[in-house]
Amino acid sequence: MKRIGMLSKKAFAESRAPIKCFGDALLEAGREFPRIVAVSTDSSSGSGLTPFKQAFPDRHVEFGIMEQGALGYCAGMATTGVIPFYVAIAPFVTARPFEMFKNDLGYMNQNVKVVGRCCGLTYSQLGPTHHSIDDVALLRTIPGVTILSPGDPVSIVKATEALARTEGPAYMRIGSPNMPVLYDEDLPFEIGKGILVRDGKDLCLIGSGTALASTVKAADILEARGISVRVIDIHTIKPLDEDIILEAARDIGKIVTVEEHFVNGGLGSAIAQLLSQRLPTPMKIIGVEDHFVSNGPYNALLGMNGLLPEQIAATAVSFLSGI
């Protein structure tokens, strides 16, 4: 039978570290693009930059714990043709220097790539100061900023390559714990084009980033219960692939979104904004509700916020029964 959807036959067989995947991909991009400069703020090895630094010691700039200043420097460098890749802990490159992101990168339209690592609830034990579940909401408000949220190790590599090739300000959020490989290495990846992970007819689950693998697992659970599920990977939250979402709304008419982010302003919010105006469709948005998240083991925090596969499946069943 012909496979419909990009999910690998070997999905979940292997896991890889997302930050290492990014760092290795940046090294490759650095070989192809001599103008790429890696920028860090006191966390270069934790940000996966060691291979790049070893290969190109003169193309790494360290700023210490200075995230506002670093973004301005990146913008200034970009005006001269340098392509800065600035990577650090997600909340400190988004929420903290938001105005620098808005003015120096967005309004000045500079070719700076910002990578927020350990996004979402990754730094579970460290509490809300280190959780980054508002980054998408904040950066979505800046015109012209591309927002990537790749959902497996293969797509992190593809996204990094795509960022190096694409002009303009961009943000990519990646997690920290090992992620299951969902895709084959020949995955076609295009910024702004969602991926049909697998097809189905009763419900459409849309996931992104660190929540994608759990979304796929939830779909497995639902399939076992006789519910046919289409799964879509929205790795680019901005610009949003409107076609793939409108098609799902037309074909299926029932959509559940899943993200490791506040329900306020994230992926589900963007999709609801689209559908409410173009094709009103029953929806459920799964994510962190309007509260600060506690501290503790990562999976426990995901469980407190309904983000484990079994919980996603249960929420989907209850959503379907309520329509």
Added chain:
Amino acid sequence: MIISRQEQLAIASRALAMRGDVLRMVKASGAGHMGGALSAADLMAVLFFRVLHLDPANPRMENRDRFVLSAGHKCLILYAALAERGFFPKELFDSYGALDSHLPGHPSMAKLPGVEANTGSLGHGLSIAAGMAMGLRFAASPAKVFTLMGDGELAEGSNWEAAAAASQHRLDTLTAIVDRNRLQIGGKTTDVMSYEPLEERWASFGWSVRRIDGHDISAIASAFDALPFEKGKPSVIIADTIKSKGFSFAENKAAYHYWKATAEEIGLAEADLEKAESELAAMAGGLL
């Protein structure tokens, strides 16, 4: 290279013309950030007519010097300098304040050639300028980078992040100019939030510091001629200036930070400019 008497007078004449340009823009819109524009007029005249390597016919020239107006609200004096230098026709001055004007209330790269950064929110320009210096160093460019800051602006903490990094990375092609007119919207900088003594603060951040009279063309030129003050260090020029310099009714008054011009005040400003022109002509004799 000591600046000649003739060149001093020529630059003074440009500075005076730029003050007239500021008045023309304020007349067009009825208001504008005048005080800090005029305190910086002489510094800007020396920069744009002696120091900066620019080509108005090719504003994106690869190895041009960069000027970033960190205190973006002083844009009237940037617009005046760019127009006097030939970047755009002076007729544009009359659009100041109009819908979609190329001369917004804070400068925009997309709207006007010669603008190098979108400033307006304070505490951004030094990081951007320093990043430019870093990027130009990667490209082995000889270009220099200058940024003009207000003294009130120095309360933004991001400036001190940028200052520390410029020193750490030995950006000696970078020069900051602090227009120390000692006034901000709320009154005296030393009363509102003092960062004095500026000389010691900048020096402690690893910068090489020189203090000058920011209205003395010869002193300004000498300072720029001496850059970098120390090899391997960024340079800062602390320029003592007078807010609203040149408009006698407004000099040293915080209330004229943003000027909503009355007809009477415009008349006074025009009279001040006429008087200054005739004084300059008398001083110049046959030199200009």
